[in-house]
Amino acid sequence: MAKPAVARETVVALRRQIARIEGGLPERLAGSGDDDGLVLRHGPAARRETRFGSAFLPTGASSFDTALGSGLPRAALVEIHGGQTRDAGAVAGFALCLVGLLRKTGLAERENALCWIGTAEIFREAGFPYAPGLHRFYGLPAGDLFLCAPNETRDALWVAEEAARQHAFAAIVLELRGNPARLDLTATRRLHRRAQEAGRPVFLIREAGTAEPTAAPVRIAVSPAPAALRSTVSGPMAASIGHPAFAVTITKSRAAPAGRLVLEWNPDESSFREIRPENSGALVPASGHRPDIPAAGGTVVALRPAGTAAAAPGQPSRKQHPTHRRARRAR
Amino acid sequence: MHPGIQIVDALPQADRRLLESLADWCDRYTPLVALEGSDGLFLDITGCAHLFGNEKRMMDDILSRLFHQGFDARAGLGPSPGIAWAAARFLSPAIVPPGEEAETLAPLPLAALRIAPAVRAGLESVGLKTAGAIMAAPRAPLTRRFGAALLTRLDQALGRVEEAITPRLPVPPLSVERQLAEPVMLADDIQRLVGMLALSLRAELERRGEGAHVLQLALFRVDGAMRRLAVGASRPLRDPVLIGRLFQERLAAFKDRIDAGYGFELVRLSVLKASPFAIEQTDLAGSSMAVEEDLALFSDRVRARLGETALLRPVLVESHRPERAATFAPAARVPVGSIGRPRSDKPGPGPAGMTERPIRLFSHPEPVDVVAAEVPEGPPLRFRWRRAVHRVARAEGPERIAAEWWRDPQDMPTRDYFRVEDDDGRRYWLFRQGFYGTAETMPRWFMHGVFA
Numbered sequence: 001m002a003k004p005a006v007a008r009e010t011v012v013a014l015r016r017q018i019a020r021i022e023g024g025l026p027e028r029l030a031g032s033g034d035d036d037g038l039v040l041r042h043g044p045a046a047r048r049e050t051r052f053g054s055a056f057l058p059t060g061a062s063s064f065d066t067a068l069g070s071g072l073p074r075a076a077l078v079e080i081h082g083g084q085t086r087d088a089g090a091v092a093g094f095a096l097c098l099v100g101l102l103r104k105t106g107l108a109e110r111e112n113a114l115c116w117i118g119t120a121e122i123f124r125e126a127g128f129p130y131a132p133g134l135h136r137f138y139g140l141p142a143g144d145l146f147l148c149a150p151n152e153t154r155d156a157l158w159v160a161e162e163a164a165r166q167h168a169f170a171a172i173v174l175e176l177r178g179n180p181a182r183l184d185l186t187a188t189r190r191l192h193r194r195a196q197e198a199g200r201p202v203f204l205i206r207e208a209g210t211a212e213p214t215a216a217p218v219r220i221a222v223s224p225a226p227a228a229l230r231s232t233v234s235g236p237m238a239a240s241i242g243h244p245a246f247a248v249t250i251t252k253s254r255a256a257p258a259g260r261l262v263l264e265w266n267p268d269e270s271s272f273r274e275i276r277p278e279n280s281g282a283l284v285p286a287s288g289h290r291p292d293i294p295a296a297g298g299t300v301v302a303l304r305p306a307g308t309a310a311a312a313p314g315q316p317s318r319k320q321h322p323t324h325r326r327a328r329r330a331r
Numbered sequence: 332m333h334p335g336i337q338i339v340d341a342l343p344q345a346d347r348r349l350l351e352s353l354a355d356w357c358d359r360y361t362p363l364v365a366l367e368g369s370d371g372l373f374l375d376i377t378g379c380a381h382l383f384g385n386e387k388r389m390m391d392d393i394l395s396r397l398f399h400q401g402f403d404a405r406a407g408l409g410p411s412p413g414i415a416w417a418a419a420r421f422l423s424p425a426i427v428p429p430g431e432e433a434e435t436l437a438p439l440p441l442a443a444l445r446i447a448p449a450v451r452a453g454l455e456s457v458g459l460k461t462a463g464a465i466m467a468a469p470r471a472p473l474t475r476r477f478g479a480a481l482l483t484r485l486d487q488a489l490g491r492v493e494e495a496i497t498p499r500l501p502v503p504p505l506s507v508e509r510q511l512a513e514p515v516m517l518a519d520d521i522q523r524l525v526g527m528l529a530l531s532l533r534a535e536l537e538r539r540g541e542g543a544h545v546l547q548l549a550l551f552r553v554d555g556a557m558r559r560l561a562v563g564a565s566r567p568l569r570d571p572v573l574i575g576r577l578f579q580e581r582l583a584a585f586k587d588r589i590d591a592g593y594g595f596e597l598v599r600l601s602v603l604k605a606s607p608f609a610i611e612q613t614d615l616a617g618s619s620m621a622v623e624e625d626l627a628l629f630s631d632r633v634r635a636r637l638g639e640t641a642l643l644r645p646v647l648v649e650s651h652r653p654e655r656a657a658t659f660a661p662a663a664r665v666p667v668g669s670i671g672r673p674r675s676d677k678p679g680p681g682p683a684g685m686t687e688r689p690i691r692l693f694s695h696p697e698p699v700d701v702v703a704a705e706v707p708e709g710p711p712l713r714f715r716w717r718r719a720v721h722r723v724a725r726a727e728g729p730e731r732i733a734a735e736w737w738r739d740p741q742d743m744p745t746r747d748y749f750r751v752e753d754d755d756g757r758r759y760w761l762f763r764q765g766f767y768g769t770a771e772t773m774p775r776w777f778m779h780g781v782f783a
Binding site: 131149 | 621622623625626629632633636637641642643644645646647653656657659662665687688689690691692693694716717719724725726727750752755756757758759780781782783
């Protein structure tokens with residue numbers, strides 16, 4: 001579709017202005033094609049990284065790739081948000097999946113380590129990385145993990161910037177909790193520039209933080225999702241917990257039709273698979289002896305108002321027998 | 332008592348600290364400084380005096396600087412520690428030339444010999460009141476009556492017996508320093524000085540075929556205080572640029588704590604530990620070595636700035652107990668060479684047929700209130716962790732992990748681990764410690780880790 005000349009002129013003028021602000025050449029801001037009107041900007045080093053062939057890493061889940069543009073950017077800051085601290089397993093787990101993908105397609109053996117940086121607080125709250133589990137789920141041997149747990153956000157940011165330069169690392173994971181004042185737009189911009197220069201991604205995990213202005217081109221919100229059943233030769237095994245699954249929402253992207261996806265990570269093949277709602281018959285199975293599911297969702301509180309949960313079969317309802325809760329708590 | 336007298340309690344420890352800080356300050360004259368008793372310092376200035384002109388000038392310099400700091404100091408200089416001690420106590424300021432020990436010592440009282448008060452009183456009671464009288468007296472009866480220590484002290488003072496002083500700090504194999512006419516205060520200036528000193532250090536390191544493993548920067552302040560900053564390198568270093576970078580991080584970490592005061596007048600860079608520097612020939616691509624070198628330097632810089640335990644690497648141990656199976660050790664102690672294994676290292680069950688393990692493990696298992704569980708063996712149905720109730724949707728387990736009898740105490744309870752998933756899809760690793768019904772205490776539940 002041919003664009004009107006006036007619109008084209010406007011685009012060129014805007015490009016020139018952006019280039020002037022960023023101190024680069026307007027040619028670098030060239031559109032990837034006139035058809036979709038999508039402008040992809042690459043840093044000078046991202047262009048140079050021809051050894052990867054592409055600036056993007058396909059994740060294997062097609063709709064996820066589409067929503068990200070054409071895959072995970074290899075030379076960029078990627079923000080991964082988690083809602084609560086107790087989701088830290090799922091959120092960090094998702095970031096590690098992306099690291100696993102990168103490592104699978106990585107180059108030399110020596111350049112495949114992972115540097116995981118976080119404040120001491122987050123590791124106390126959400127647990128330290130556990131090497132046997134990382135090996136089991138992501139094929140990350142213990143020798144390839146570097147952990148840095150400084151006390152202060154400032155130091156964590158410094159280590160992350162320095163680590164981004166190291167050729168030994170396939171990726172940098174920086175994990176912070178809440179909304180530290182030091183992690184402002186400038187800090188994310190510095191991290192993004194470092195990632196662009198080095199040609200390796202920096203994953204910024206924000207546990208229990210709200211979205212703020214960021215220089216990261218991609219921001220993903222991750223929450224836990226129920227896993228599928230384990231598949232065996234004789235079909236799915238009842239009441240088992242299969243491969244890890246994540247509910248993923250892309251909240252910022254150059255080309256993002258926002259939507260919620262459920263991705264399943266296959267640790268044996270190091271690949272993603274999308275679980276679609278229509279064929280998710282086995283997503284939450286009605287197994288035989290599982291506990292009852294509450295009738296209405298809501299915030300989980302210590303004392304549930306009476307009557308919201310269905311009575312267990314064979315028991316009198318709560319209205320009829322209001323003291324049963326006390327009796328059960330006493331075991 | 333006179334009303335004008337002000338009484339202050341004796342503080343031996345504070346005196347000691349003062350003496351130690353003076354010893355630090357004296358590092359500018361010689362690296363061999365030893366504490367002597369509660370009020371003295373031994374400085375071994377062998378080979379150092381010419382740096383200040385001659386012995387006389389050096390002593391004058393020490394005394395005048397101490398005077399301006401407010402100390403009333405006595406000094407003696409001699410060919411043996413004993414005679415220097417005596418000269419400082421009784422003839423200050425005095426320089427005893429070699430060969431004149433006996434003449435100098437002869438007229439001095441017995442206290443100049445550093446002998447025990449009881450021995451001294453005994454000698455005085457028989458009329459021997461000066462060191463000269465002891466020298467003139469026959470040796471055998473003196474030894475019989477007053478012990479061997481007396482004549483040992485005499486011989487040490489006269490230089491007949493070698494006496495070693497015990498320096499407080501080991502002598503660095505190499506050190507370079509710079510006296511400054513104008514004191515420096517700014518971190519940038521110190522940084523520049525470090526670069527210059529490292530440059531002059533390189534020639535000497537190259538001559539020896541060595542590289543520095545531990546480096547120390549000593550900053551002497553105008554008013555006598557001094558500061559030492561040390562950095563460690565995981566591989567021998569020579570390059571002034573790299574040494575400068577390490578100190579840059581160290582200085583940045585100490586920015587608030589280095590009080591420059593009126594400035595530093597002497598800056599010294601010492602190599603505390605050196606090791607052979609292997610010159611390696613790189614291949615034409617020159618890539619693989621560079622990666623490891625970069626990584627070593629990165630790790631050194633992080634250590635210089637954030638401390639020895641800032642950068643950690645996991646260490647696997649053959650153990651059933653999950654918290655023991657993988658621990659973290661400072662990266663400097665884990666060989667760098669172990670990074671990067673062959674790509675065939677596929678994910679899968681670990682070494683010992685390991686079943687699924689969480690990706691994050693709490694450093695201490697956190698107690699969990701289990702509201703309802705399938706007694707006696709089953710998983711919890713609902714549990715409260717960190718004040719929120721979690722309802723278990725699915726559970727796998729138990730995996731029973733017993734205590735290791737060869738390491739743990741006898742009564743260590745057995746744990747049953749469950750992998751559970753709650754309604755929202757969070758996957759946890761819980762364990763029950765103990766059994767229902769067997770012991771008088773109820774079993775307790777703990778949260779130990781989270782899965783992806």
